[in-house]
Amino acid sequence: MRVVKVNTGTPYDILIERGLTDNAGSLVKSVTNAEKVTVITDSNVEKLYAKRVVSSLESEGFDTSLFVFEAGEKQKNLATIASMYNHMADFRMSRKDIVVALGGGVVGDMAGFAAATYMRGIDFVQIPTSLLAQVDSSVGGKTGVDIPQGKNLVGAFHQPRLVIIDPDTLKSLPQYYINDGMAEVIKYGCIKDIGLFVTLETENALDIIEDIIETCVSIKRDVVNRDEKEKGERMLLNFGHTLGHSLEKIYNFEGLSHGQAVAIGMVMITAASEKAGITEKGCVGRIEALCKKYGLPVSDTADIAEIAAECASDKKSSAGSVSFVLLKKIGESFTRKTPLNDILEFISL
Numbered sequence: 001m002r003v004v005k006v007n008t009g010t011p012y013d014i015l016i017e018r019g020l021t022d023n024a025g026s027l028v029k030s031v032t033n034a035e036k037v038t039v040i041t042d043s044n045v046e047k048l049y050a051k052r053v054v055s056s057l058e059s060e061g062f063d064t065s066l067f068v069f070e071a072g073e074k075q076k077n078l079a080t081i082a083s084m085y086n087h088m089a090d091f092r093m094s095r096k097d098i099v100v101a102l103g104g105g106v107v108g109d110m111a112g113f114a115a116a117t118y119m120r121g122i123d124f125v126q127i128p129t130s131l132l133a134q135v136d137s138s139v140g141g142k143t144g145v146d147i148p149q150g151k152n153l154v155g156a157f158h159q160p161r162l163v164i165i166d167p168d169t170l171k172s173l174p175q176y177y178i179n180d181g182m183a184e185v186i187k188y189g190c191i192k193d194i195g196l197f198v199t200l201e202t203e204n205a206l207d208i209i210e211d212i213i214e215t216c217v218s219i220k221r222d223v224v225n226r227d228e229k230e231k232g233e234r235m236l237l238n239f240g241h242t243l244g245h246s247l248e249k250i251y252n253f254e255g256l257s258h259g260q261a262v263a264i265g266m267v268m269i270t271a272a273s274e275k276a277g278i279t280e281k282g283c284v285g286r287i288e289a290l291c292k293k294y295g296l297p298v299s300d301t302a303d304i305a306e307i308a309a310e311c312a313s314d315k316k317s318s319a320g321s322v323s324f325v326l327l328k329k330i331g332e333s334f335t336r337k338t339p340l341n342d343i344l345e346f347i348s349l
């Protein structure tokens with residue numbers, strides 16, 4: 001089994017091995033004295049994996065309950081969180097009990113937020129089942145929900161006690177979501193690891209998915225260890241996300257997926273910084289080719305002025321500027337503040 005150790009305020013392990021879902025009970029037992037476990041999952045993942053996880057927990061003696069909500073980002077809201085609180089309170093969960101998040105990023109973010117806030121914070125374990133969640137969202141302790149004013153506007157930093165990654169669960173993940181997760185994998189290569197980038201160019205990522213997951217979570221671990229609360233280096237993980245997020249808003253979070261938007265965002269921002277002489281020549285061509293290889297779009301017809309305007313209103317813009325993550329070259333990234341008035345000119349380059 002591969003073990004990646006995270007040294008945040010509360011240290012925890014990320015375990016990676018095919019078939020680990022069936023050992024969930026003993027693995028959860030190794031990090032808790034809880035009597036009760038609430039497994040939180042969505043309607044798709046429930047059908048595929050909930051039974052295995054629940055029976056593994058029960059066989060270790062946990063009093064286990066299951067909370068299921070309808071799959072999809074639309075359910076990532078405070079009403080669903082309220083239902084989780086009701087469920088946990090009715091099940092008489094105490095402060096020493098534990099939540100297991102079984103599913104993609106939506107499940108992980110919401111179950112993590114419910115755990116962060118129920119009785120002022122109880123433990124939780126992540127069992128991520130989508131590629132995006134396995135390479136990115138299950139690690140780092142960002143939890144939260146969407147409100148009508150914006151995505152992930154309400155949330156908390158709350159680190160899991162353990163992350164259990166079973167790459168076999170990806171066999172049931174629709175190709176669309178595999179592609180989506182690949183955008184984040186490509187992002188890791190771009191910002192921190194030329195070796196990963198070259199591997200993605202020369203091999204088929206799914207053939208060596210354990211290596212890819214381990215590399216991505218190790219990069220995220222290193223960044224989060226140094227900057228748990230996103231005061232500096234952690235911002236690098238937003239490469240492609242500022243423009244991507246603007247596109248998602250323009251399309252009202254429909255039609256264009258997060259990964260597709262990030263892929264376009266990475267290409268757009270690197271095209272601009274390459275033209276500005278900031279990024280080594282040839283990078284944008286390689287990023288474009290890699291995104292295409294993994295089924296991701298690289299351009300969009302949205303109005304560039306509208307994209308710039310959305311960027312300027314981004315929740316992460318502050319003091320009259322937005323911090324773009326740029327590449328010096330593939331594998332080396334930095335942030336640069338761009339005044340709000342200059343965004344359009346920069347991205348139109």
Ligand SMILES: NC(=O)c1ccc[n+]([C@@H]2O[C@H](COP(=O)([O-])OP(=O)(O)OC[C@H]3O[C@@H](n4cnc5c(N)ncnc54)[C@H](O)[C@@H]3O)[C@@H](O)[C@H]2O)c1
Nearest residue numbers: 044045071104105106107129130132133137142169172173
């Ligand atoms: N916390 C973080 O650091 C962080 C980072 C990036 C993204 N996110 C969040 O993650 C969310 C997106 O995550 P996502 O792409 O995993 O979305 P998701 O959780 O909606 O999962 C995508 C779809 O795949 C299904 N699914 C999941 N695992 C499956 C499996 N093994 N087999 C078959 N179907 C499966 C789900 O039911 C869903 O329909 C967004 O809300 C985003 O804000 C959080």
